[in-house]
Every structure is written in C-alpha cells, then in structure tokens.
Amino acid sequence: MDPQPVRFVLQWGRRYTLTVANVGLACCAIEFVAASMSGSPLLHRSLAAGTGTADLLVISGTVTDKMAPAVRRLYDSLPDPKFVLSFGACSNSGGPYWDSYSVTKGVDQIVPVDVYVPGCPPRPEALLHGVLTLAARLDAVQDIDA
Amino acid sequence: MTPDEVVAALGAVQASMSYDDIVVDVPREQWATAVTAARDDLHLTFFDFLTGVDLLDDGFEVVVRLWSLSGRAGLQLRTRCPRADPTVSSLSGIFAGADWHERQAAELFGLGFVGHPRLDPLLLPPGFEGHPLRKEFVLTARVEKVWPGGKEPGESAVEAAGSRRRKHLPLGVPPTGRP
Amino acid sequence: MNADEQDLVLRTASGEGHYPDAEPELPPRARGAIGLIEENCTVCMLCARECPDWCLYIDSHKEPLPPLGPQGRPRVRNVLDRFAIDFSLCMYCGICIEVCPFDALFWTPEFAYAGLAATDLVHERDLLGEWMASVPEPPALDPAAAPAPEATDAAATERGTAPPR
Numbered sequence: 001m002d003p004q005p006v007r008f009v010l011q012w013g014r015r016y017t018l019t020v021a022n023v024g025l026a027c028c029a030i031e032f033v034a035a036s037m038s039g040s041p042l043l044h045r046s047l048a049a050g051t052g053t054a055d056l057l058v059i060s061g062t063v064t065d066k067m068a069p070a071v072r073r074l075y076d077s078l079p080d081p082k083f084v085l086s087f088g089a090c091s092n093s094g095g096p097y098w099d100s101y102s103v104t105k106g107v108d109q110i111v112p113v114d115v116y117v118p119g120c121p122p123r124p125e126a127l128l129h130g131v132l133t134l135a136a137r138l139d140a141v142q143d144i145d146a
Numbered sequence: 147m148t149p150d151e152v153v154a155a156l157g158a159v160q161a162s163m164s165y166d167d168i169v170v171d172v173p174r175e176q177w178a179t180a181v182t183a184a185r186d187d188l189h190l191t192f193f194d195f196l197t198g199v200d201l202l203d204d205g206f207e208v209v210v211r212l213w214s215l216s217g218r219a220g221l222q223l224r225t226r227c228p229r230a231d232p233t234v235s236s237l238s239g240i241f242a243g244a245d246w247h248e249r250q251a252a253e254l255f256g257l258g259f260v261g262h263p264r265l266d267p268l269l270l271p272p273g274f275e276g277h278p279l280r281k282e283f284v285l286t287a288r289v290e291k292v293w294p295g296g297k298e299p300g301e302s303a304v305e306a307a308g309s310r311r312r313k314h315l316p317l318g319v320p321p322t323g324r325p
Numbered sequence: 326m327n328a329d330e331q332d333l334v335l336r337t338a339s340g341e342g343h344y345p346d347a348e349p350e351l352p353p354r355a356r357g358a359i360g361l362i363e364e365n366c367t368v369c370m371l372c373a374r375e376c377p378d379w380c381l382y383i384d385s386h387k388e389p390l391p392p393l394g395p396q397g398r399p400r401v402r403n404v405l406d407r408f409a410i411d412f413s414l415c416m417y418c419g420i421c422i423e424v425c426p427f428d429a430l431f432w433t434p435e436f437a438y439a440g441l442a443a444t445d446l447v448h449e450r451d452l453l454g455e456w457m458a459s460v461p462e463p464p465a466l467d468p469a470a471a472p473a474p475e476a477t478d479a480a481a482t483e484r485g486t487a488p489p490r
C-alpha cells in the first residue's frame with residue numbers, strides 16, 4: 001500500500017493532466033472532436049498520443065455486440081489508473097437503440113464507467129462538464145484518503 | 147431509359163415507377179439473366195444495393211438497385227422467392243459489389259444465394275441465433291421491459307400488474323409475448 | 326496566417342470564453358433537459374405512451390373531488406405519485422413535449438448534469454420541477470396573427486358574453 005504523501009501527489013498529478021483517448025464509435029464522436037478542437041484548455045493539450053498512454057477513455061457512440069470485445073480489449077490494454085467516461089445516450093444505456101438485436105445496452109455492461117454524460121448527442125461543453133465532474137470525484141477521493 | 151426500353155431489354159417483365167426509379171418484377175428463374183441484361187444492354191453499370199423484404203405469406207422479395215452513370219437513371223429489379231425455399235441466384239459473378247450485400251441479406255433474412263463463393267455472416271456477432279429482419283423476430287428488450295405507458299391514467303403499478311383488464315400491448319410485442 | 330486567423334487561434338487557445346469560465350451561447354430552441362410543471366399534468370399518460378425509448382416513468386392514483394353544485398356528480402382526479410425521466414435513455418426527440426395536451430413539459434437548454442452513476446441520470450419530479458427555472462421565455466406572438474382562442478374566451482367570460490358551460 002502506498003504511503004499517504006505519495007498517493008496525494010499521484011492523485012493531484014492525475015487530476016491536472018488527464019490524458020484523454022476517444023473511442024469514437026458513432027455520432028457522439030463528432031461532438032468529442034468539436035470539444036477537442038475547440039481549444040479549451042481542459043482538453044486541447046491532453047489528447048493521448050496513442051491509446052497506450054491514456055488515463056481517461058471516452059466512449060462516444062453506440063457499442064454494438066460485434067464491437068464490444070474490441071472496446072473491452074482496449075480498456076484492458078490500458079495501464080492503471082484508468083477511468084471511463086460514457087458519452088451520450090447510446091453508451092450510457094443503449095439510448096435510442098435500447099431495443100436493438102445487436103446493440104450492447106450501455107458500455108457499463110462491459111467496462112466499469114466512472115462518469116455518465118447524458119445527451120443525444122451531448123454538447124461539447126457537456127463533455128467538459130463531465131471531465132470536471134470526474135476531476136471533482138478524484139479530488140474527493142483524495143480528500144478521503146488524506 | 148423508359149419503362150418500355152427496360153421491358154424490351156429484359157424480356158417479359160412487369161414495369162412500374164417508384165419516384166424517379168423504374169421498378170421491374172422479374173421471375174426467379176430469370177434473376178441472373180435479367181440483371182446481366184440490365185448491366186450490358188441498358189448500361190446500368192453501377193451496383194447500388196441489394197436487400198430483402200419479408201412479405202410474410204408471400205415469401206421474401208429480393209430487391210437490387212442499379213444506376214446508369216451515363217444516363218443518370220436508376221432501375222430497381224425485384225424478384226420473389228417462397229418462404230419454404232428462400233433462395234435466388236447470386237449476383238456476385240455479375241457485380242462484385244453484390245458479394246457483401248448478399249452476405250448481409252443472407253444473415254439478416256435467412257436468404258440463400260446460389261453460386262455465392264462464401265456466404266459467411268458479415269455484421270452480426272458470432273453465435274447470433276436467428277434472422278433479425280424477419281418479421282417474426284421479436285426484440286426481447288421490448289418483451290422484458292415493462293412498458294411505462296401500459297398503465298391507465300390514475301392506475302398505480304400495483305393495480306396494473308394485478309389487473310385482469312386486457313392490456314394495451316406496446317408496439318413490437320406479439321400477443322403471446324415470446325414467439 | 327493573416328491577422329484575423331491569428332486572433333482566432335489566440336482567442337481560442339487562451340482559455341477565456343471557454344467553458345467552464347464562460348457559458349456557451351446557446352441557440353433559442355436548444356434542447357438540454359426537460360422541465361415539468363406538475364400542476365398542469367393530468368396524468369393522461371400520453372407522454373409515457375409515445376416516448377420511443379420508454380424512458381418516462383409515471384405512477385399515479387385517483388382521488389375523489391366534491392361535486393361542482395347541488396345536482397353535481399362526484400368527481401375524480403388523477404394525482405401524480407411519480408414522474409421520472411431517465412436521461413440515460415432519453416434521445417431528446419421532444420415527442421413527449423409535443424404530445425402533451427396540457428403544456429406540462431418544456432425544453433430547457435441546461436446541459437451540465439453528468440452523473441457518477443447511471444441512476445443519477447433518472448430525474449424525479451422535484452428535479453424536473455427545478456429545471457423549469459431555466460426554461461426560456463416563449464417567442465413573442467406575431468402581432469398580425471388572429472388572437473388565441475384562450476384569450477378570446479377569457480375576454481368573453483369577463484364581458485359576460487361567454488356561452489354557458
């Protein structure tokens with residue numbers, strides 16, 4: 001178990017330098033692109049150079065049953081600590097395709113999700129709000145530990 | 147390209163209009179020859195799509211749309227096959243693009259395409275059972291989830307569950323619940 | 326790049342004018358969340374029936390009301406127990422708002438309600454009532470249009486010329 005001062009630094013470092021990778025599966029990916037190209041300081045320097053270095057995986061779009069194993073493999077290939085943000089109705093719960101024969105009803109069926117951003121699609125600012133919500137939770141975790 | 151020219155080129159077929167496309171109904175035995183004639187004699191060299199339609203007791207309909215780049219005109223060819231024997235000739239030898247369209251129609255409708263090199267599933271996950279675009283395929287999520295609109299105004303969930311009044315079924319759920 | 330393009334790059338990279346330091350400029354009919362006016366809801370269940378995602382959860386019961394006059398019949402009223410919208414399923418189509426005959430549902434442009442659990446995205450009627458605070462004003466009526474039937478009826482009632490009920 002890490003000694004407490006080290007954990008404090010780790011959480012603090014994580015909060016301000018979340019490296020983000022997008023799993024762009026459908027329309028929500030367009031909104032992610034809009035957010036990442038907007039120049040917002042929350043995201044624009046944080047895009048992962050290849051998913052091997054990502055802290056935060058943003059699942060944007062419909063997860064089909066055929067694509068689900070690939071998303072799981074991608075999540076498994078990331079080193080800890082890693083977080084998942086589910087972006088949009090399709091990855092939250094299946095969304096408009098809740099009754100489909102080939103859609104995974106929510107990416108939380110295959111990976112653990114830390115933040116859910118509602119919308120169809122959510123605004124780019126909603127993505128930033130979701131990232132801030134996650135950062136606040138990391139802060140809260142740090143407060144509990146410290 | 148007029149409907150008369152199409153009928154003359156393809157032999158005895160029924161021709162009609164659907165928006166800007168000419169639509170012809172072709173007997174199953176002449177499927178491959180009609181499509182070849184459409185490509186060679188009518189210069190419909192662009193293969194747009196091939197799909198199926200589930201007509202319940204009338205069997206299955208296979209629809210292919212071809213487009214003429216020079217004449218800028220579209221032609222839809224349709225053929226029927228009975229439900230007991232849902233096969234037609236494959237068009238993959240005539241249009242290479244028909245290969246994947248026929249694989250998709252085969253897995254979604256359960257159609258057979260005689261002469262297709264490899265009718266493996268294309269889009270559905272491995273281990274999927276059934277043919278989802280057939281009309282008797284029930285979407286299980288609609289059967290499992292309790293329809294929130296099934297309650298009458300002023301009825302609580304407990305009353306609705308215990309009520310013996312004939313229930314208002316949601317769309318897509320057959321009366322028996324499961325097939 | 327020219328001076329305008331340089332300006333744009335500097336402005337966007339500076340962090341000013343970006344969420345969360347500044348709120349985005351939203352178009353007039355932006356769809357974010359759905360607000361509920363509970364008093365207007367008669368529990369007709371039309372929104373729950375028409376929702377394509379089955380994401381409106383409504384529970385209610387009947388309560389009796391006294392008759393209107395000495396010859397009146399006893400009346401019955403539907404009372405809402407639960408009105409919830411599951412925003413993890415909602416696809417923001419607006420069918421529930423369009424179909425409501427009693428103007429109980431409204432669009433609001435609020436978008437910042439991400440949740441740490443999927444259940445956080447199920448908004449019950451208190452929260453749906455709070456969303457009403459951010460519902461924008463409706464657009465002004467066309468001055469050249471015919472007056473609305475509600476307005477003419479109200480005016481006739483005041484004058485005493487309304488037809489008897």
